[in-house]
Amino acid sequence: MIINQPNSEEFQKLAHNCLAQAFNLIFEMDKAIFDFGEKALKEDVWKYSQGRLNTAVVLIHQTIESFMKASICETSPLLLLEGRRKDWPVLPGQDDRDFNDFYSTPAEALLRTYAATTKRSLSPDVVDHVEAIRTLRNRIVHGISRTALTPKKLIEDILDTFLLFEGPDVWWNALLQEFANHPLADAMGIHFGTQLAEFAERLDYVEASVGKAKFDRQFTLNTRARRYICPFCKLQWDAGVGYGRYPYTWAFLDKDSEGGPVVICLNCNIETPVVRKDCWYTACKGSVRFYGEDKDEIFCLTCGQIQYSGTEAEYVARQEQRRLEEQERVEKYLQEMLAKQTVDGQGSLPQSDAKKKRNRKKNESKE
Numbered sequence: 001m002i003i004n005q006p007n008s009e010e011f012q013k014l015a016h017n018c019l020a021q022a023f024n025l026i027f028e029m030d031k032a033i034f035d036f037g038e039k040a041l042k043e044d045v046w047k048y049s050q051g052r053l054n055t056a057v058v059l060i061h062q063t064i065e066s067f068m069k070a071s072i073c074e075t076s077p078l079l080l081l082e083g084r085r086k087d088w089p090v091l092p093g094q095d096d097r098d099f100n101d102f103y104s105t106p107a108e109a110l111l112r113t114y115a116a117t118t119k120r121s122l123s124p125d126v127v128d129h130v131e132a133i134r135t136l137r138n139r140i141v142h143g144i145s146r147t148a149l150t151p152k153k154l155i156e157d158i159l160d161t162f163l164l165f166e167g168p169d170v171w172w173n174a175l176l177q178e179f180a181n182h183p184l185a186d187a188m189g190i191h192f193g194t195q196l197a198e199f200a201e202r203l204d205y206v207e208a209s210v211g212k213a214k215f216d217r218q219f220t221l222n223t224r225a226r227r228y229i230c231p232f233c234k235l236q237w238d239a240g241v242g243y244g245r246y247p248y249t250w251a252f253l254d255k256d257s258e259g260g261p262v263v264i265c266l267n268c269n270i271e272t273p274v275v276r277k278d279c280w281y282t283a284c285k286g287s288v289r290f291y292g293e294d295k296d297e298i299f300c301l302t303c304g305q306i307q308y309s310g311t312e313a314e315y316v317a318r319q320e321q322r323r324l325e326e327q328e329r330v331e332k333y334l335q336e337m338l339a340k341q342t343v344d345g346q347g348s349l350p351q352s353d354a355k356k357k358r359n360r361k362k363n364e365s366k367e
Ligand SMILES: [Zn+2]
Pocket: 230, 231, 232, 233, 234, 265, 266, 267, 268, 269, 270
């Protein structure tokens, strides 16, 4: 028998893994200069990072082959074997041989086997894409490549690969799965939530890289609709970061959902019930709110501000009260610092009341 025959899911998993790695290579390199880098500086960084971008091409190529193999395996993995069938040890009494000991199909034959067996309609776009990546990859692997690669081009190649072989939504889900299945994800505790909320940085990055139209084709959701803050992502981020404003808006409103309006977040894939009500702040044009369990968890999904329930005059008075409390807290903090310095001569940062309260809450919820 031919033992250890691979199956379709294994190749599909491999494909997703390679493509996620290719994306991460590019994103990790490019994000540092993405927001503020001058054009000339960006080009210098890309030139310096050609080796890394070349590796991404090799991974994209491996992904394409894995997608084709996954599809072929649905018919039979034996179609991946090249060589004479008379060498197959399949008759009674013959010794087993491992699948991996046989020669597997060379690239040209792989495309034809894929074309002959795929259940999807095979468009010329797929063939062109496979050929373009194969040529690029061969130049890199077999010689000294003179092709100047840019992150934009490779990000487009990654998106195209997912779209052509598996359709919309798969790209983002594959990245999320890679992230969530990391063996350390559990151990990260509260930081996992923060990192999940910050994962949305990739959506910002990819949309800005490839443009709104191409980005939108990756998803079944209409990403050109009005965008809101996702309550789940924001609360995760608030719990971990604790200050400032959650900067990403990747939730989309579904007014007609059964059981009332919801927002669906592209980043975390979570659906949250919301209320259609104007923002308390007149300067904000937002009209969708989230009502959490806590008073501090009622906020506008446009500006992210907590919604106050009293009148504007009460609000101003309360703000003033808060300002005084803060001032008092700062003074107390400084006094503690001074007292500590005189005791141990060094001084360390005392925890703020808010932080103590948060930690206490966290510990309680763990128990
Ligand atoms: Zn979310």
